[in-house]
Amino acid sequence: MTASPEERPEETDMELIDRWKAGDSRAATRLVGRHSQALARFAASSGERDGIEELVQDTFVRAFASLDSFRGESTLRTWLFTIERRLMLDRRRIEKRSRETVPIEDSDQVSEYGALDALIAEEAQERVRLSLDALSPTQREVFTLRVQQGLSYKEIAEIVGSTEGAARVHYHNAIQTVKEFLRDE
């Protein structure tokens, strides 16, 4: 029995890109499905409050519009993070709003947990949110990319336009700050 295109979980991003270029719109669905939540988490943990869905959507629209410039030297996800980060910076520059981190949408999560669990989770999230607020913008980006996305220092350096060494230093300073903040709470 031959597996249908949807039943090929091992298909790489590059293969999906080629399929999409050949006119297979299902490849785009798989690519978006594969990376959209990671982009949403990165945006949320980077302090974005409103319009995360639009941000993720803009990221994909831009990425697909310039897929010819993606050579596969980094992973697609790293490349998408780079695009999303630029969009976030553009947004902040235009709107000139404060970088305070506020929980984005709790409705989905409330539906998945019981009331008590949700309360505990909310408190835990609040503490983590406040600790991340204590970081510099670059520290927060590096820290969340390393901890929440599990990216390597090399990938993080590509996204934030820095070096691996600098990313390491940001990470270590960030975890010290977060630990001290949570210990003092």
Add this chain to the structure above:
Amino acid sequence: MNKCTDGEVREMLPDLLHRTLPANVRERVEAHIARCEECRDDLRVLRAVHGAAVFAPRIDVDKVVRQIPPYQRIVPPTELPARSRPRLVSWLVAATLAIGFVGIGALLVTQRDDDIAPAAALAVASRAPALALPADVEGLSDGSLVQLMNEMNGFDALPATEVVDPVIPVDAAENIEQELR
């Protein structure tokens, strides 16, 4: 709290969290964590931060995909090479023309310097017969004679090249004879 002495392992804690470590490395890291209080503390913080990330909004994949235009309409496959090639060609043409203009200019200047001498020689040569006066003057036509006369009128007097004996006035000569007597 004891301080961590294995920075390499400590840096791998996020990878342990994401289960991206090879089995043998994972065992090494877990063994280290079992005896390192600081790394256990780090791991607790990392788990808290990692767990807090689930509160991002759920993305409607189909909605996002609907906003993505088809590949052909966004970036035609030949657009990029077509745009870059004429630009490169135009630069090459411009550079070639510039070099050509400079080369031709230099050539013209050189030729001009060379042409000045023959032109002067021609001018002198054209006058030379007039100065030398043709031997057979009688053979010249009236028009040629008039032209020759006109040209001769235009000649400047040549400086004297022979030593001429001084002319002594008559009065002065008589005075000299008297003095000699």
